[in-house]
Amino acid sequence: MSVTNTHKQLLGRSLALYGSGCLIFSVGAYLFIHSNLGTDPLDTFALGLMAHMPMTVGIQTLVALLCLLLIAAWTKTRVMLSPLITFFFCGSIIDGQMALDWAQYTILHSYVAMITGGFLCAYGSALIIMSNFGIRAIDLLALTMSWRRSIPFWIGKGLIEGSLLLSGWLLGGPVGVGTVCFFVMVDDLIQPMIWANICFFNLSNHAAPSAV
Known part of the structure; x- marks a missing residue:
């Protein structure tokens, strides 16, 4: 098999992981929103900040950009733009589901929707990380932090989102049972899910192995 064909196969597998991850994450995010039991930590921060600043939109995008700028400064590389593609791609899928609001035709209880949504968000994030393309800004x-300081991924993610959650709460942002569920489930499940995908489903991890 030629090097070109091998490269095409790897690229195809990476894009398949990425596309699947975005779809699964977006379904999970929609179900989480549909449960109406709380916001995720980033939204808690955004809503809290909006109560004190004349900003109505774009705070999530601003946080993503700040993360990417920090990464670029820390690693002395160019700013990565692919996470923004994921941000808008997943956002569009979520918006489409919100318009259809398909979950209203199901018998999902709010807590079932919340837990299922959190699980799917974690699994979708794991697939996106494994694709090594468009990794969500906070995950990146x-x-x-894991690569540079040998901090376990879940601790690094927990520190970032925990800071957003605490700051948002202090600013007056909403915190519900869903917020805590999202924080605990998604932060703690991504790493085990990557391991399970590799060990049990024989999926390729295109990201640096040391990250997980």
Whole structure:
């Protein structure tokens, strides 16, 4: 097999992981929103900040950009733009589901929707990380902390999102049972899910092995 064909196969597998991850994450995020039991830590921070600043939109994008700028400064590399593709791609899928609101035709209880949504968000994030393309900005910053400071991924992600959650709460942002569920489930499950995908489903991890 030629090097070109091998490269095409690896690229195809990476994009398959990425696309699947974005779809699964977006379904999970929609179910989490549909449960109406709380916001994720980033939204808690955004809503808290909006109560004190004349900003109505774009705070999540601003946080993502700040993460990417910090990564670029820390690693002395160019700013990565692929996480923004993921941000808008997943956002578009979530918006489409919100418009259809398909979950209203199911019998999902709010807590079932919340737990299922958190699980799917974690699994989708794991697949996106394994694709090594368009890794979500906060996840990428947590991975950079892991590579640079040998901090376990889940601790790095927990520190980042925990800081957003605490700051948002202090600013008056909403914190519900869903917020805590999202924080605990997604932060703690991504790393085991990557391991399970490699060991049990024989999926390739295109990201640096040391990240997980």
